[in-house]
Amino acid sequence: MSKVIVYPPTSMILSDLVERMGHKALVVPERVRELVTANDVQSPPLNVTPEEPKKGLRYAAVDVPSGVRGRMALIGPLIEEAEAAIIVEDPGWLTGCAGCSRTNELVRLLIRTKGIPVLDLNYPTDDAQAKVFVQKIRAFLEGLK
Amino acid sequence: MKVTKYVITSSESDILPSDIAMKIYGSKYDVNVKETCFGVMVNGEEEVVDALVKDIRALDPAGIFIKDRGFPPGDPRRCRGHRGGGARPGFYMIESESKMLPMISRALASGGEVTAIPEKKKPLLPSRLEEIIKEDLS
Numbered sequence: 001m002s003k004v005i006v007y008p009p010t011s012m013i014l015s016d017l018v019e020r021m022g023h024k025a026l027v028v029p030e031r032v033r034e035l036v037t038a039n040d041v042q043s044p045p046l047n048v049t050p051e052e053p054k055k056g057l058r059y060a061a062v063d064v065p066s067g068v069r070g071r072m073a074l075i076g077p078l079i080e081e082a083e084a085a086i087i088v089e090d091p092g093w094l095t096g097c098a099g100c101s102r103t104n105e106l107v108r109l110l111i112r113t114k115g116i117p118v119l120d121l122n123y124p125t126d127d128a129q130a131k132v133f134v135q136k137i138r139a140f141l142e143g144l145k
Numbered sequence: 146m147k148v149t150k151y152v153i154t155s156s157e158s159d160i161l162p163s164d165i166a167m168k169i170y171g172s173k174y175d176v177n178v179k180e181t182c183f184g185v186m187v188n189g190e191e192e193v194v195d196a197l198v199k200d201i202r203a204l205d206p207a208g209i210f211i212k213d214r215g216f217p218p219g220d221p222r223r224c225r226g227h228r229g230g231g232a233r234p235g236f237y238m239i240e241s242e243s244k245m246l247p248m249i250s251r252a253l254a255s256g257g258e259v260t261a262i263p264e265k266k267k268p269l270l271p272s273r274l275e276e277i278i279k280e281d282l283s
Binding site: 008010013017019029035045131 | 146147148149151153202210211212213214215216217220222234235237238239241242245246248249251252253255
């Protein structure tokens with residue numbers, strides 16, 4: 001079982017396909033859960049303390065907006081943990097924690113420069129493409145075993 | 146550790162969110178369930194939720210999708226009842242991907258070999274067009 005980071009990091013389809021094929025999907029909600037359900041909420045309501053953007057300094061310089069560093073505090077450790085990656089190019093409806101274009105560029109760059117196996121895809125628009133989409137993910141994940 | 150998972154059904158699946166909720170109510174698992182328009186949220190201990198989700202997926206392996214959720218169901222920090230209405234931020238991603246679920250379901254159900262998609266014809270280059278014109282005129 002490999003740890004596979006998916007991009008977009010909140011994707012339901014990608015995380016489901018990874019888990020369904022016997023691997024561990026690295027996704028943002030897990031990190032969010034660790035923050036918001038911690039027993040000692042130091043910074044209500046979301047427990048995002050000044051420490052979070054500082055963690056992001058490992059991945060982005062100090063003059064980079066704190067929003068990028070804050071997001072990287074969540075996504076950066078996932079990239080470090082990852083043994084493979086599936087990247088679906090910008091679908092155009094990324095929102096919430098996945099809605100920052102600069103962060104997304106940095107995430108894709110860090111994944112690519114890490115030297116792990118990467119599968120690049122586009123979201124399907126018809127049945128034929130969907131079959132190829134699923135088949136490529138299946139073949140990629142089987143190759144990791 | 147308590148975890149929360151979404152169980153989301155494809156719009157073409159014969160399984161309804163209410164069917165899933167009823168299955169969970171009738172099961173031996175000690176979890177909290179919240180039914181939504183697109184599926185259910187299940188909250189409980191990690192091992193219990195994982196086992197339950199496996200059982201639920203067996204109802205329609207190609208038509209049921211699972212997603213992690215950070216906040217527990219009904220959490221006042223995210224619940225729209227406490228925020229004055231509107232969808233919670235994570236819903237837009239689910240909504241957009243839900244539109245693709247029928248296609249993905251059919252692809253998962255078909256399982257077998259995939260026929261290659263014919264490459265789209267590229268537009269004729271102007272230089273090639275000029276050559277053709279010259280050939281025809283000469």
